[in-house]
Amino acid sequence: MVSERPILLENRDRDGYDPLSIKDYIEAGGYGPLKRAMENGPRWVINEVSRSRIRGRGGAGFHAGFKWESVAMQPSDDKVIIANFDEGEEGTFKDRTIIEVDPFKLIEGMTIAAYAMAINKGFIYNRGEYPFFPPIFKKLFEKARSEGLLGKDILGKGFDFDIEVVEGAGAYVCGESSAILQSIEGQAGQAKIKTKRTAVSGVFDRPTCVNNVETLANVPYIVKEGGQNYASIGTRQSTGTRIISLSGNVKRPGAYEVEMGKCTIGDIIKDLGGGVDGTSIKAVLLGGASGSLITPYKLDLKFTMEDAEEAGLTLGSGVIIVFNEKSCPVDLAHNLMGFFAFESCGKCTPCRTGTHHLLRVLDDIRTGRSTEREVEKAMEIARMMDRASICGLGKTASTPFQSLVKNFKDVVDQHLRGECQSHVCSIGGGN
Numbered sequence: 001m002v003s004e005r006p007i008l009l010e011n012r013d014r015d016g017y018d019p020l021s022i023k024d025y026i027e028a029g030g031y032g033p034l035k036r037a038m039e040n041g042p043r044w045v046i047n048e049v050s051r052s053r054i055r056g057r058g059g060a061g062f063h064a065g066f067k068w069e070s071v072a073m074q075p076s077d078d079k080v081i082i083a084n085f086d087e088g089e090e091g092t093f094k095d096r097t098i099i100e101v102d103p104f105k106l107i108e109g110m111t112i113a114a115y116a117m118a119i120n121k122g123f124i125y126n127r128g129e130y131p132f133f134p135p136i137f138k139k140l141f142e143k144a145r146s147e148g149l150l151g152k153d154i155l156g157k158g159f160d161f162d163i164e165v166v167e168g169a170g171a172y173v174c175g176e177s178s179a180i181l182q183s184i185e186g187q188a189g190q191a192k193i194k195t196k197r198t199a200v201s202g203v204f205d206r207p208t209c210v211n212n213v214e215t216l217a218n219v220p221y222i223v224k225e226g227g228q229n230y231a232s233i234g235t236r237q238s239t240g241t242r243i244i245s246l247s248g249n250v251k252r253p254g255a256y257e258v259e260m261g262k263c264t265i266g267d268i269i270k271d272l273g274g275g276v277d278g279t280s281i282k283a284v285l286l287g288g289a290s291g292s293l294i295t296p297y298k299l300d301l302k303f304t305m306e307d308a309e310e311a312g313l314t315l316g317s318g319v320i321i322v323f324n325e326k327s328c329p330v331d332l333a334h335n336l337m338g339f340f341a342f343e344s345c346g347k348c349t350p351c352r353t354g355t356h357h358l359l360r361v362l363d364d365i366r367t368g369r370s371t372e373r374e375v376e377k378a379m380e381i382a383r384m385m386d387r388a389s390i391c392g393l394g395k396t397a398s399t400p401f402q403s404l405v406k407n408f409k410d411v412v413d414q415h416l417r418g419e420c421q422s423h424v425c426s427i428g429g430g431n
């Protein structure tokens with residue numbers, strides 16, 4: 001039986017704990033790590049983060065230690081850190097959960113990160129669809145400033161660092177690491193071909209570190225326990241815990257924090273989610289909209305980045321959406337492709353036209369008008385989109401379609417013959 005391993009969400013069930021109270025946070029051990037970091041110096045902090053081998057939780061899984069090293073070595077005294085709280089991936093609500101449960105973990109994590117990389121300015125890029133958080137963040141910053149934990153001369157050690165919250169533009173692509181910079185600069189949130197690394201030239205051409213909220217919220221624990229201890233949680237390549245956003249047809253949807261490598265996807269659905277809400281599982285979407293639709297045969301996959309990679313999958317931002325026997329995978333893929341066609345910023349042709357083309361093909365499949373030849377051609381276009389799109393949105397937009405054709409070939413074939421056994425698509429008696 002799998003149970004949670006709360007590190008980021010450790011204060012969720014603490015009696016009487018008020019997430020907005022800095023006193024409660026400090027009483028629970030908060031800001032001890034910042035003091036420890038400042039006693040040991042920036043170099044020590046970066047070494048501990050590197051030793052922890054923590055990989056970014058925003059989707060790409062980049063080692064935070066490498067990124068911090070690159071930013072720290074920039075000679076500029078005008079560097080920036082951005083907490084990516086865009087959380088636009090379909091089915092993801094883990095960062096929101098961290099902010100609801102223990103927002104000072106992010107603020108302290110950013111402050112430690114800034115201290116380690118000699119950064120004086122931070123931004124929290126707040127998801128446009130979460131308009132209620134910016135006023136709360138502003139109050140929390142005030143509380144931290146009044147305790148000498150943010151702003152000028154933090155803890156009397158001569159280190160200045162402050163944070164500003166930026167309201168996101170409400171587009172999925174704004175979470176992408178080049179689009180987020182444009183959006184913060186006040187330009188349209190569109191991805192850019194990168195000619196320089198963000199660590200060298202990011203927002204307003206200043207050396208910039210972009211990290212996901214969950215990545216940064218782990219930092220106080222890493223500093224408190226030491227990198228080596230953190231690395232003993234999880235597996236060699238997937239250290240620490242992950243917060244899973246579990247939703248769809250499960251009895252207990254929610255955000256669950258688990259140790260990586262200690263459970264399978266099936267365990268998470270059964271033990272934490274209470275099992276399928278229905279009679280059986282038809283499909284699972286793993287990793288979010290840009291993830292894969294997998295069959296129930298893959299549920300014994302261990303929840304680690306390396307196991308997912310080996311199976312040609314990705315954990316993405318930690319999304320698991322369960323679909324029961326009444327769902328149709330073709331309809332699901334059609335729905336997801338509608339999302340990408342809508343969210344494509346339109347800057348490059350493979351993504352702009354490719355997403356609409358795949359949407360049309362999926363519509364043909366669900367209405368019984370498609371052919372094997374059309375599906376084969378669409379797979380070629382999908383692979384071309386992976387290679388030729390400018391940014392990660394276009395590079396992964398076809399994943400649900402490709403995984404549908406690979407993993408649910410029998411279901412696609414049925415549709416080509418004019419049947420939808422789930423009676424969801426128009427040919428099966430649905431809409």
Ligand SMILES: Cc1cc2nc3c(=O)[nH]c(=O)nc-3n(C[C@H](O)[C@H](O)[C@H](O)COP(=O)(O)O)c2cc1C
Binds near residue numbers: 055086
């Ligand atoms: C289309 C697109 C949307 C993204 N949205 C987010 C997001 O909402 N939050 C996030 O942290 N990362 C997002 N990412 C990943 C970021 O580009 C970047 O890799 C991440 O913020 C780096 O932080 P990490 O190393 O801590 O994961 C997105 C990437 C793409 C391609």
Ligand code: SF4
Binds near residue numbers: 173346
């Ligand atoms: S891949 Fe899509 S979202 Fe990214 S730049 Fe091209 S059109 Fe815009």
